[in-house]
Amino acid sequence: MELPRELMVSVSGVRGRVAEALTPEIVARFAAAFGAYVSTAAGNRRARVVIARDSRTSGPMFVRAAISALQSVGVDVIDAGLAPTPTALYAVRHHQADGGIVVTASHNPVEWNALKFASAESMFLDAEQAPRMRTFLDTVEQHRATWDRIGEVTTDTGAVERHLRAVLDAPFLDINALRKRRFRVALDCVHGAGAVLLPRLLEELGCEIVGIGLEPDGRFPREPEPVAANLGDLERTVRESGADIGMATDPDGDRLALVSNTGRAIGEDFTLALAARLVLRHRSGPVVTNLSTSRLLEDVAAQAGVPLHRAPVGEINVARKMQQVGAAIGGEGNGGVILGDIHLTRDAAIAAALVLQLLLETGRSLQEIVDEYPAYAIVKDKLPRDAGSLDAAFAVLTERLNAPEVDRQDGLRLAWPAEKRWVHLRASGTEPILRIIAEAGSLAEARELVEATRAALAAPARAAG
Ligand code: MG
Secondary structure: OOOOOOOEEEOOEEEEEEOOOEOHHHHHHHHHHHHHHHHHHHOOOOOEEEEEEOOOOOHHHHHHHHHHHHHHOOOEEEEEEEOOHHHHHHHHHHOOOOEEEEEOOOOOOOOEEEEEEEEOOOOEOOOOHHHHHHHHHHOHHHHOOOOOOOOOEEEOOOHHHHHHHHHHOOOOOOHHHHHHHOOEEEEEOOOOHHHHOHHHHHHHOOOEEEEEOOOOOOOOOOOOOOOHHHOHHHHHHHHHHOOOEEEEEOOOOOOEEEEOOOOOEOOOHHHHHHHHHHHHHHOOOOEEEEOOOOOHHHHHHHHHOOOEEEEOOOHHHHHHHHHHHOOOEEEEOOOEEEOOOOOOOOOHHHHHHHHHHHHHHHOOOHHHHHHOOOOOEEEEEEEEOOOOOOHHHHHHHHHHHOOOEEEOOOOEEEEEHHHOEEEEEEEOOOOOEEEEEEEEOOHHHHHHHHHHHHHHHHOOOOOOO
16 A cells, blocks of 8 residues: 655654644554454454544544544554553553554644554563554555454553552552652643653642643643653653652653753753662662763663663664563663563653652752753764665774774664763654664763764765775
8 A cells, every 4th residue: 555655653653743744544544454363363352452642633534533533443442532652552461362553643743733643461562563564555455354344443541540559559669658748749740641650649649749731631832852852841740840860751651751840951861871870879780871862871871880781772672682681670761660560661641650659768859869960961863874785884983993893783872881972863653764873871972972973974984895
């Protein structure tokens, strides 16, 4: 089938601007293909798929299209309604479903929406599963159900509550002590799906909530990605309310960013670093993150005497590596914390609970804790690139920059651990660009590293021979 050129198809799903590349017809096609894919795996048994959505205004429309399409290929649907992405994946596991579809464009602006596909493992499809699922796009018609085999739809109204109970049961949380401490938390859910879970969680933890953006109506009043530059209102709310901490989720509630008690957004990298610090106080084991995440986590792992493993960028890659190495905790520097005790997916609710437990146990303010760590600076840049292999360019770069650590799992990552700096280059999966991300002890040093990388890439290569 011919797909619109602007539709962004990746391992985790399919994304587009509403009314442009993303229409009910496209959503139905992908949902039917996914239904056929999970049905084939289920054999003679009738497959079941959980569906949920974030709060975007286009969500109900796309959910209806996806449900009809799933029914049309004989799949039973469990509709979990408006729910954060981690809640949806927790429901897949609870129902022992054959898969899940989450209608969410995550942190993308309001005009976007997307489908994300999860397997029976309640994890997102990986690089082997996703292309296999997409082969069904062309054969959907062969899988349509006759009148007597159309899928049935049931509603699950308990998904959020069940996920909430799982988070409250997580190891290391001292619920009674947290309740007594009565943290004051400024919370910004950006009118996203996090608003149906995070306030409930904080209430259960005895927090006093000063909320902004808690109506899950999908009308984001600002850019929804919880990066520091977008959290001005939350910073002000923390200062004016005298909160102990500020918390911001992205629209589908899998990422959490923090504002310190002084009213400063401390950067998303701190969320995983602090959650890991808490977990490693109680448990020893490897930590996993992706190749583009801050060194901050290396400092936390080193202090606890545990190894840090890095995986290719993409949540599923981190989750798979966590399985392989038996990780104590893992996640991404974008505020995505994964605690395998609950599930192998990023979860803002568990991140929030772990950070509050850390404040409780250390008895220190968030700003005091943050000040213990070196102030790293990350610089992000991009270069246009031609189609084709980057291997030759990466080989030249590796030779010219002569780094002690070279990682080729996902593009090229060069690291100088003694100097506490690294640079990571990878081709974008959706645009003809090469992304460069560098980190060092100061902004000037990080910029210098990006410039050195650009210069080494641009300099004419020596004649092949
Ligand atoms: Mg998200």
